[in-house]
Structure formats: structure tokens, C-alpha cells
Amino acid sequence: GQQLNQSPQSMFIQEGEDVSMNCTSSSIFNTWLWYKQDPGEGPVLLIALYKAGELTSNGRLTAQFGITRKDSFLNISASIPSDVGIYFCAGPTGGTSYGKLTFGQGTILTVHP
Amino acid sequence: NAGVTQTPKFQVLKTGQSMTLQCAQDMNHNSMYWYRQDPGMGLRLIYYSASEGTTDKGEVPNGYNVSRLNKREFSLRLESAAPSQTSVYFCASTVGGPYGYTFGSGTRLTVV
Numbered sequence: 317g318q319q320l321n322q323s324p325q326s327m328f329i330q331e332g333e334d335v336s337m338n339c340t341s342s343s344i345f346n347t348w349l350w351y352k353q354d355p356g357e358g359p360v361l362l363i364a365l366y367k368a369g370e371l372t373s374n375g376r377l378t379a380q381f382g383i384t385r386k387d388s389f390l391n392i393s394a395s396i397p398s399d400v401g402i403y404f405c406a407g408p409t410g411g412t413s414y415g416k417l418t419f420g421q422g423t424i425l426t427v428h429p
Numbered sequence: 430n431a432g433v434t435q436t437p438k439f440q441v442l443k444t445g446q447s448m449t450l451q452c453a454q455d456m457n458h459n460s461m462y463w464y465r466q467d468p469g470m471g472l473r474l475i476y477y478s479a480s481e482g483t484t485d486k487g488e489v490p491n492g493y494n495v496s497r498l499n500k501r502e503f504s505l506r507l508e509s510a511a512p513s514q515t516s517v518y519f520c521a522s523t524v525g526g527p528y529g530y531t532f533g534s535g536t537r538l539t540v541v
Contacts (some may be wrong), residue, residue, distance in 0.1 A: 320471075347527065357532075358532025404472070414460075415525065416477060417474070417530070419471035
């Protein structure tokens with residue numbers, strides 16, 4: 317089946333630093349989704365990307381849909397302690413009508429005050 | 430507005446015991462899903478129900494069964510728990526399609 321590979325697996329940064337993470341696939345995706353999971357909670361959608369080359373922002377977050385449709389990037393600017401959590405990329409599989417998602421392994425972000 | 434409610438939040442089972450994880454949504458969503466989350470492996474789909482009255486296997490269905498009791502409720506059953514089923518289980522729902530998932534807060538299951 318389709319697999320999504322995220323890197324890095326974990327990041328330890330100082331408050332105020334910028335963060336970059338990416339997600340790659342051996343298969344083409346027509347939609348890329350980025351989720352954040354706070355400790356003890358379920359994932360929450362941050363950004364959705366629907367078109368190759370698309371660049372979308374949500375506050376301090378910016379995500380890009382790669383031109384090849386096999387990768388996506390998420391950047392967080394000026395990190396703050398509440399950015400701590402696990403960030404997942406995800407894409408639809410098996411046709412969008414069923415709503416199934418494939419998730420990457422996640423990037424664990426730790427922000428030191 | 431509760432969203433997706435999962436019960437219980439924590440559970441410890443002995444190998445061979447059975448249990449049912451409950452999930453209910455109050456958003457009138459058509460589709461519901463069960464995922465498991467293991468360290469370093471992201472979330473993997475166990476079973477899903479695209480609409481009331483239908484269920485289908487996902488990526489890792491072995492050892493599990495599901496019931497879509499009605500439009501609101503989608504339960505996951507472990508008939509004979511194994512240590513490999515130690516995981517965090519998430520239920521999710523959408524109105525339809527892969528966009529706009531709402532996840533529950535999870536059930537942390539340990540099988541000893």
C-alpha cells in the first residue's frame with residue numbers, strides 16, 4: 317500500500333526558532349493534509365493542500381504541496397511552547413469517497429522555553 | 430457539542446480477554462473510522478464504515494471486529510486480546526470523504 321515517510325522523526329528546538337519538516341511518498345497524492353496531535357488528544361487538522369505547487373498558510377504555519385505530488389512540507393515560524401506535539405502528514409487512499417487516510421510516522425516536536 | 434466521544438479512556442486487559450471500545454459522534458457524520466497509533470508508525474486504519482449499515486477492513490484488521498450500531502455509534506471489539514494489540518486507539522468521523530476528520534481523544538489499551 318501507499319506509505320508516507322516523514323522527516324525528521326523528532327526535533328528539539330529553542331523557543332523562537334523556525335521549524336521545517338517534510339513528508340515524501342513513492343506514490344502520487346492528490347491531497348496532502350497536515351495534522352497536529354497534542355499530548356493525550358486526537359489529531360487536529362492544521363492545513364489541507366489540494367493542488368500541486370500550492371502554498372497555504374495558517375497563522376505561523378505554512379505548508380506546500382510539492383510539484384511532483386509526491387511530497388509536502390510544513391514550516392512553523394517563531395516557535396512557541398504550545399507548538400509541542402506530534403505533527404503528521406496524511407493523504408487519502410483508496411479513492412476519496414471512502415474517506416480513508418494514510419498517515420506518516422509523525423514528527424515529534426519539543427520546544428524549550 | 431461533544432464531537433467524538435470514546436470510552437473507556439484507559440484499559441488494561443489480560444491476554445485472551447475480550448472487550449469492546451465504544452465510539453459515538455453527535456455531528457450527524459456519515460463515515461466513521463477506527464485507527465491505532467503505535468510509536469514510530471503513525472496511525473493505521475483498522476476498520477471503517479463509509480455509511481450506516483456498511484463496514485470494511487482497513488490496513489490492520491486482524492484480531493478485531495466492528496459494529497456500526499446506528500449512524501452515531503461505531504464500536505471496535507477485541508475477541509481475544511494479545512500483547513501486540515497494546516496501542517492507543519482513535520475513533521474518527523467525517524461527513525463524507527477524507528476531509529474534515531474529527532478524532533476522539535483516544536483509548537489507551539495495555540494487554541499484559
